[in-house]
Structures are given as C-alpha cells and as structure tokens.
Amino acid sequence: MTAPRPYALLAELSYRCPLHCPYCSNPTHARNDGELTTDEWRRVLREATELGVLQVGFSGGEPLVRRDLAELVRGAREGKLYTNLITSGVGLDEARASELREAGLDSVQLSFQSDDADLGDEIAGVRAHQRKLAAASFIRAAGISLSLNFVIHRRNIDRLPQMIGLAEALGAERVELANVQFYGWAFLNRAALLPTREQVTRAREVATAAKARLAGKIDIFYVLPDYYETRPKPCLNGWGQRYLTVNPTGDVLPCPTASSAIPDLRFENVRARSLDWIWRRSESFNRFRGTEWMPEPCRSCPQKEIDFGGCRCQAALLTGNAGNTDPVCTLSPNRARVDAVLRDVNLSVVATCDWMLRVNPSKEAAAPLDLGAALS
C-alpha cells in the first residue's frame, strides 16, 4: 500500500541510562557502541522534516548522556519540529536546563518511579528521586513545559493519588500514568510487575476522578493495562502509519520495541538508506502496513480499522508470530496465554515477587536472554 506521511519521530539517542528500572522497554541485549554522530542525527532530523514529521521526542535510554543534546534540539527547531525531551532528569542541572531552553526545547517529560523517595529509588535501582525533584524545579525555572510520566505496576499502583499530588505540587502541566506494557525488561519481569484486577479497578476510578477534578489545570493521561482489556490497543495507530523510531545506532523501526520483539524482521539503517526510502519502501515498514497482512479473526472483523489487530510485538512475544492477532483480543485463538498470566497473578498468595533490574549495554553484545524461558 502507499505510505501515508508520518507525524512523529522518536529519536532514541542512547541506550545508556543511569537508572535500572525493571520495566524498561529497551532491548535486553543492546550494545552501546556505534551511536550515531551529531551530524548523522542532524541529517536524520532534516530528512524527517522533509517526510512531513511535526514532532520529535528525544529519548533513550537517557538522552542527557549525549553532550550534543542541545545542538540536536537546535537542529530540530531549524525544521520547525516540536521538540520533546523524555528523561529521567538525572544529569539535568540549572545550566543544562537553560541551555536546552535557549536551543528551543518545547517540553520535558520527566519520569518518576513513585512519589515516595524510598520506593522510587528501589524501583530505579539507584538514588535518583531527589535529583528528579531538583530537575523538576530547574525545568520550571527555565520556563519549559513540564509533564510527569509514571510507569504504573503492582508495586506503585496503590499510590496513584499521591503521585497525582506530586504532579500538582511540582506544577506539572500534564501527567501520564501509564500502566506498564510488557516488552524488553518488563516482559522478563511480568510476574513481579502485573497489578491485580482489584488494583486495576481502583486505579481506574482514581484516575477518572482526578481527571475531572483537575480538568483545565493538569491534563491527566491514563494508559490502561492492556492484559485486562478485551480488545487490543490500537498500537501506533497502525504499523507504519504515523510514527517512526530511529534507535541509537541508526536502525529505523516502525515501533521502538520491534527490534527485540520481532527477531525475524530486518531493519534498515540511516547510514545506508534515506529515511524517505525506508519509510516508503522497506520491507519492515510494509510488512504490517494496512489490513492486507491480517489473519482471521482480524480480516473479517468490523474493528480492524479501529485497533489494527493490536500490537505486532505483543503477538510475537506471546505467540511466536508477529503476524497473529494480538492475543489480548478475546477473539484471538491465543487469548488463553494472557488469561494464564492473569490467573497466576490474581490467584497468587504471594504479594510481591522479585524482579530483575535492567543492566546497561556494553561494548560486547550480551548474549540475548532466553525470552522463551520467560514465557513459561
């Protein structure tokens, strides 16, 4: 099918990060050598603008580990891109915040692991909470729009009211409460991270009430935990429709988790091809574009243009085939695999379960972790 124009680019500048969150969606076997240079990123940003992209999110890993971040923001603004920094806040001081503001940074999405310092530091695997509070004040002082991002899971979901309270106290314009999605490290730690049904029901009530109470003051964006849904999320608004991701070494991905979740898909690199060619012509962007690729029950489903068959990465991780219907859908022949996970979590008498903290990529590519073992 013909390629539409993309709206947003996710620029993953580095997989390095000072935090070790067990729900990180980065690949579990990333390498840290061969990151794109400043000039290469500036070219990517120019090519993205020419393709029609209007927004860029600088992410990672931790984008602040790149000393050339302000220069990249300037490059993006030359093409009138809306610039958004998605950061842990660790490494952001007063000087850096004003440097980024002067470069034209529009907005910062600052992650918090909890409102509570001890729990937050435990989840991050490092003492980061106080530095995040300081980062929030530097961002406000520089006059940059501030959003707080919380990843919600079993250990922090009961603190939703306090987390919303923190967003109010820090003067955030927007707060994103996103239930953990199971890719990368999060997939390995599913048993420890998935909330119970009771927790999810309560959290939804809290989020709905807060959204009404704070309307016009803070925009609250609540992301549902899709395992508890009966229909899949409209992942990416369709494969290769609106979004593209460029990872630290220049691979162009239809979805940031695709490189680890779908091993049989070959991705093109900006060092070898133009972004335009990759977006329009590459096999990876065309494989699941449109509705032609769909199997039943999606093919004859009236919802197929609404949820697009759900998430390709989730289908790959849970069924071994990225071309299957997302097993979150109750019409999927593989829904039992999601139900089995939910049953284990909701029947378990053990309230907590150990998780594995993310480790940083090294020069040597670590042996890929056995995802099959994590399924059982």
Added chain:
Amino acid sequence: MFSGPCLTRFIMLMPTQITDDARPRLASGVRLQIDSATGKSVLLFPEGIVELNETAQEILARCDGRPLSDIALGLAEEYEVDLATLAVDVREILADLQRRKLVEIS
C-alpha cells in the same frame, strides 16, 4: 463503580464559566503552526497534534491576551456573521481547548 456520565455532564457545563473579559492564551508547551505538508494550522503539544478547522484557527490566532469579547467581535466583523451565535461557538471551542489544557484563560 463507573462515574463517567455524571462527570461528562459536569464538564459540559463549563463553557458558561468563560466570561466576556476572560483572556485566553495558548497554554505553556503548546505551539500553533502551519503544517507545511497540508497548509493547514495545527496545535502541537507533548505527544499530541490537533489539526484545526478554520474557525478554531482564526480564534487561536487571536488568543494573544486580548479579551474574549474582542476576539468574538473581531471575527464577527471580519466574516460578517451574527455576533451572538459566533460568541457561543467561540466559548465552546475555547472551553474544550481549556479542558484539554491547550488554552489557559486568565
């Protein structure tokens, strides 16, 4: 358990709260821009893009700190439409954008 419908009604009442002397501006982190691919105006904000229709674009282009009554009057004169009807539309659009934190009203 689900309190959605009541909350919706509450929010629907908000337009009447915007008075003639209210001064709407784009909220922090929100940018109004022409999309060069389509020539249309868009609002850009964190992880979001809204394509504006002509009415919304004309209203937002005037959200520079002047009061709502001036915005409505200016538009009514320029497009030769009934001021009372237009003022209702302007309030509704601004209330919707305010609720989504895209416009701030002081």
